[in-house]
Amino acid sequence: MTTLSVPAPPRFRPMGLVNYAALLLVLGLIVSSLAATAPALDKLWRGLARLFSPSGLLTQMFPPDFSRIEPISWKLLETLQMAVAGCFLGLILAVPFAILATDRLSPHPLVRHAARAVIALFRTVPDLVWAIIFIIIVGLGPAAGVMAIMVDKIGFAGRFFAEAMEETDPGPQDALRAIGASRLGMIVSAVFPACLPSFTATSLFALEKSVRGSAALGLVGAGGIGVELKVAFDLFNYDEALAIILLMLALVIAVEQGSGWIRRKLI
Amino acid sequence: MNLPLRVIDHGTGVTSVAPVLSVSGLTKSYDGRTILDGLDFVIAERQSTALIGANGSGKSTLLRCLIRLTEPTEGRIDMLGQNVTALPPRDLRRFRAEVGIVWQRHNLVPRISALSNVIHGVQSRMSGPRSWFQALAPANVRDEAMACLDRVGLADRAVARVDSLSGGQQQRVAIARMLMQRPAFILADEPDASLDPQTGEEVMALLLGLVREEGLSLLMISHRLEHTLRFSDRILGLSQGRITLDQPTGRANAADLRRFFDHPEAR
Numbered sequence: 001m002t003t004l005s006v007p008a009p010p011r012f013r014p015m016g017l018v019n020y021a022a023l024l025l026v027l028g029l030i031v032s033s034l035a036a037t038a039p040a041l042d043k044l045w046r047g048l049a050r051l052f053s054p055s056g057l058l059t060q061m062f063p064p065d066f067s068r069i070e071p072i073s074w075k076l077l078e079t080l081q082m083a084v085a086g087c088f089l090g091l092i093l094a095v096p097f098a099i100l101a102t103d104r105l106s107p108h109p110l111v112r113h114a115a116r117a118v119i120a121l122f123r124t125v126p127d128l129v130w131a132i133i134f135i136i137i138v139g140l141g142p143a144a145g146v147m148a149i150m151v152d153k154i155g156f157a158g159r160f161f162a163e164a165m166e167e168t169d170p171g172p173q174d175a176l177r178a179i180g181a182s183r184l185g186m187i188v189s190a191v192f193p194a195c196l197p198s199f200t201a202t203s204l205f206a207l208e209k210s211v212r213g214s215a216a217l218g219l220v221g222a223g224g225i226g227v228e229l230k231v232a233f234d235l236f237n238y239d240e241a242l243a244i245i246l247l248m249l250a251l252v253i254a255v256e257q258g259s260g261w262i263r264r265k266l267i
Numbered sequence: 268m269n270l271p272l273r274v275i276d277h278g279t280g281v282t283s284v285a286p287v288l289s290v291s292g293l294t295k296s297y298d299g300r301t302i303l304d305g306l307d308f309v310i311a312e313r314q315s316t317a318l319i320g321a322n323g324s325g326k327s328t329l330l331r332c333l334i335r336l337t338e339p340t341e342g343r344i345d346m347l348g349q350n351v352t353a354l355p356p357r358d359l360r361r362f363r364a365e366v367g368i369v370w371q372r373h374n375l376v377p378r379i380s381a382l383s384n385v386i387h388g389v390q391s392r393m394s395g396p397r398s399w400f401q402a403l404a405p406a407n408v409r410d411e412a413m414a415c416l417d418r419v420g421l422a423d424r425a426v427a428r429v430d431s432l433s434g435g436q437q438q439r440v441a442i443a444r445m446l447m448q449r450p451a452f453i454l455a456d457e458p459d460a461s462l463d464p465q466t467g468e469e470v471m472a473l474l475l476g477l478v479r480e481e482g483l484s485l486l487m488i489s490h491r492l493e494h495t496l497r498f499s500d501r502i503l504g505l506s507q508g509r510i511t512l513d514q515p516t517g518r519a520n521a522a523d524l525r526r527f528f529d530h531p532e533a534r
Contacts, residue, residue, distance in 0.1 A: 180363040
C-alpha cells in the first residue's frame with residue numbers, strides 16, 4: 001500500500017447546526033406531506049381492481065364510441081381555433097411586455113420591475129383560474145377560453161422572449177445606437193432578427209401548450225372539446241368519453257408533430 | 268501641448284484649417300481609476316489620424332467618449348461644430364447620425380441580408396418601418412444602399428445573409444452601412460483587427476480612399492505599425508491615459524512608434 005504524505009480528505013464536510021436543522025425541516029416536510037395526502041396502498045389497490053371490474057370505468061370505456069364523431073369534431077376544431085387565437089394574441093402582446101422587462105431595452109428600472117411582476121403574475125396563476133375569471137367577464141363559451149389562453153401565453157412567452165433578448169449580442173444594438181437609430185428602430189432592426197430562432201421555438205411550444213390547455217378549459221365552461229368530455233362523464237357515457245380523449249390525443253400529437261417539423265425547417 | 272492644427276497638403280506643404288474635432292481636458296475614470304487623464308488635442312478635417320497605444324491605454328474608451336457612448340467624467344468635446352458634452356439626448360442622437368463608426372467587430376445584424384444591414388445606416392435620418400428591412404425600404408433608399416455596397420465592391424452579394432460572408436466582406440458591409448449614414452466624420456476602432464493582413468490592407472485603403480476622394484475626416488485606432496505609417500496623415504500616441512506623441516506621419520520614426528504597440532512584430 002502507498003503511504004500518502006497528505007491524508008485523504010473526509011468524505012463529507014462537517015455540517016453546522018443550521019444546516020442540520022434545515023435538512024431535518026425538509027425531511028419533515030416531505031414525510032408529513034406524504035402522510036397527509038398520499039393514498040394508502042390498500043385503498044389504491046382496491047381502486048385499481050374496481051377500475052377493471054365488469055362495471056368498472058375502464059371496462060365501460062371499451063370499445064370507444066365514435067357515433068357522435070361529427071359534433072365532437074366540430075368541438076375539436078373549436079378547441080384548435082381557441083388555441084390558435086389565444087396563442088396568437090398572447091404572443092403579440094408578450095413582445096411589448098418582454099421588451100419592457102429586459103434590462104437593456106426597458107426605458108426605466110421601475111418599468112422593468114413592473115413588467116416582470118405582471119409577467120410573473122400571468123405565468124403563476126393557472127389558465128383554469130384565468131378561464132373562470134374571464135367567464136365572469138365575458139360569459140360562458142370560447143371567448144373566455146381565448147382570453148385565458150392569451151393571458152397565460154403572455155406570461156409564458158413574455159418570460160422566454162425577455163430572456164432571448166437579454167442574451168443577444170449587444171454589438172449590433174450599440175452600432176445602431178451609435179448611428180442615431182431610435183429605440184424602436186434598434187429593437188426591430190437589431191434585436192428581433194437575432195432573436196428570431198428563439199422566438200419561433202417559444203411560439204411553437206406556446207401553441208402546443210395552448211392546444212393541451214384549451215382541451216381542459218371546457219371543463220369549467222370556457223368552450224372547446226372539454227365541454228363534451230365533461231358532459232360525457234356526467235352522463236356516464238364512458239365509451240364516448242374515451243372517443244373524445246383519443247381525438248384530443250390525436251389533435252395534440254398532430255400539433256406537436258407539425259410544430260416540430262416547422263421548428264426543424266425554420267431554425 | 269499638441270502641434271498647431273495643420274493638415275498635410277500633399278501638393279504644397281502645410282496649410283492651417285479649422286478643427287473638425289477639438290478635445291480639451293477630457294478625463295474618464297472608472298471606480299477611482301483614471302483611464303483618460305485630461306486629454307487635449309484637435310483634429311483637422313479631411314485628414315486621416317491614427318490613434319496608437321498599447322492595450323489598456325484608453326484608445327477605445329476615448330473613441331466611445333467622443334460620441335458619448337461612454338460618458339466622460341470631465342472635459343469638453345467639440346465635434347462638427349457642436350459642443351458634444353453639452354448635447355441633450357435628442358440632439359445627441361442627431362449628432363451621432365453625422366459620425367460614422369467602423370467597429371473592431373463589424374457589429375452587423377446576423378440572419379438578415381447585407382442590403383438590409385446597409386439600409387440600417389439610413390436610420391440616422393429616417394425612422395419607421397421603411398428603414399428596418401430592405402423589403403420595406405423606398406426605391407431611392409434601396410438604390411443608395413446598393414451604391415454604398417458597390418463602393419465597397421459587394422453589390423453582387425446584396426441579398427446574401429451577412430453571416431454567410433467572410434470576415435473581410437462583413438467589415439466592408441459595415442463600412443457600406445457607415446457610408447449610408449452620409450457621415451462627415453469617421454471613427455474606426457481597429458477596423459483591421461480581425462482580418463487577415465491582405466484583407467486588412469484592403470479595408471484600410473478603402474477608408475483612406477474615403478478621406479482622399481470623399482473629403483471625410485477619419486480618426487482610427489490602429490494596432491499595426493505598418494498600417495499606421497501607410498494610411499494616416501497624423502499620429503496621436505496614447506500612453507497611460509495621456510497623449511504622449513502627436514506628429515505628422517511623414518515625420519514619424521518607426522523606431523519611436525514601436526513602444527505604442529503590443530505586438531512583438533511591431534516592436
